[in-house]
Amino acid sequence: MAFVVTEACIRCKYTDCVAACPVECFHEGPDFLVIDPAACIDCGVCVPECPVEAIYDEKDLPPEQHEYIALNKRLAAQWPLITTAQDPLPDADHWAEQKNKRGLLTENTEQV
Ligand code: SF4
């Protein structure tokens, strides 16, 4: 079991979660963060830190967010580690309100 970043994070990247995590779990893509399930110690500290409630315990994941389990694992292997908080994306507050953002996720770090 591990914690999972879900759709609400796409195009926000507030990174409050990174500052809270006691170990090095988070990996950064162009417009999304993921948790490495092999590094996560299941402490749950990051959950209340996320302003858009994007992080779930895997066992509590809403059914429509189930694909994010595999997505976090796959992208954590591809993307670089992030260990300190950064400024959010410039239009993060706009995107925080939006639903159905899965199609906007940029996986290739060379596209940015
Ligand atoms: S705090 Fe939430 S929105 Fe921000 S990077 Fe972490 S998971 Fe994504």
Ligand code: SF4
């Ligand atoms: S649950 Fe704990 S260890 Fe896992 S990503 Fe969140 S803060 Fe880090």
